[in-house]
Amino acid sequence: ISELTNGFKDLTPINLKTNKISIDVNFVDYKKFSGDETMIESANFIAFVYQNDKKIADLPIKGCNLEQPFTFAGYAIPGFNKKMILLLSTKGDCWEGGYINETLNIVANLDSLNRVGYYNSYKGTSALALNEGTVTVIESDKVDIKNDTNDTVITDDIPNTPISKSPQNNFSILTIIIAVIMALVVGIFFGNYSSKK
Secondary structure, eight states: OTTTTTTOOOOEEEOTTTTTEEEEEEEEEEEEOSSOTTSEEEEEEEEEEEETTEEEEEEEEEESOTTOEEEEEEEEOTTOSSOEEEEEEEEEEOGGGOEEEEEEEEEOOOSOOOOOBOOSOOOOSSOOOOOTTOEEEETTOOOOOTTOOSSOEEOSSSTTOEEOOOOOOOOOHHHHHHHHHHHHHHHHHHHHHHHHO
16 A cells, blocks of 8 residues: 555645534434344434534434534645545444444535645554544534524435424433332232232
């Protein structure tokens, strides 16, 4: 690999915020195991990438749950002024509590790109480290887009078809625990009452 890439130019890490890149991650659905419908294998999301309030890409991504962070880094491609590479680092393998997966996407249709890089961080084989040029997003975060009036986003590939958020489960863990305790108390009471008769 070193011999093949010997003459290649390096990618320049760019500051996503300086380039007015914002990202909105939206939950799509869960993928469940075919043998056990109660176990979740992964969660499917879609990341809408904006520059200057204009959507430039929508990228399907995989994760594990709605609370996990998604960290993005941008890289300028030598010789291309309207394209960049977007690196996503997030928990994508959900086994044993989850493992970090990293994926690369080419994003086109950029208006302009501030190619001034920052060189105080080097991306190696380990997971992406947060720095001043990265953007971290959680599914519940909303992007402030001037022409976006609600939580529904129109996709490019299916015109006028909204992707709506799936309804969230409104039961908290505390509510479930209280309900279980109350059910146990009522069960014990009726059990004692019926055994006395």
